[in-house]
Amino acid sequence: MFGSHPMELIIVGVVALLLFGKRLPEVARSLGKGITEFKKGVRGIEDEVDTSSTASSRPSSRPATEDRPVETTAPKFEPPKFEPGDSSSSAS
Numbered sequence: 001m002f003g004s005h006p007m008e009l010i011i012v013g014v015v016a017l018l019l020f021g022k023r024l025p026e027v028a029r030s031l032g033k034g035i036t037e038f039k040k041g042v043r044g045i046e047d048e049v050d051t052s053s054t055a056s057s058r059p060s061s062r063p064a065t066e067d068r069p070v071e072t073t074a075p076k077f078e079p080p081k082f083e084p085g086d087s088s089s090s091a092s
Contacts, residue, residue, distance in 0.1 A: 020027050 017024060
């Protein structure tokens with residue numbers, strides 16, 4: 001793995017044992033659970049992408065009345081109520 005030699009792996013193992021001591025099995029267990037949850041999440045995302053790509057490639061079965069674009073409304077721009085040179089609205 002990454003070109004590691006056996007001696008380097010032994011050194012890393014000894015350092016891990018010194019750092020974590022009796023908690024090493026607990027740390028390894030939680031690391032394994034984390035990796036498993038990560039893989040489940042990635043698999044779920046891949047499934048969503050697959051289903052959405054197959055759903056978008058299928059012809060739409062919607063009625064013809066829904067073919068027209070939906071009108072969206074944006075908030076209207078309201079200019080300020082004061083004039084730019086008006087000194088009564090500016091705080092000094």
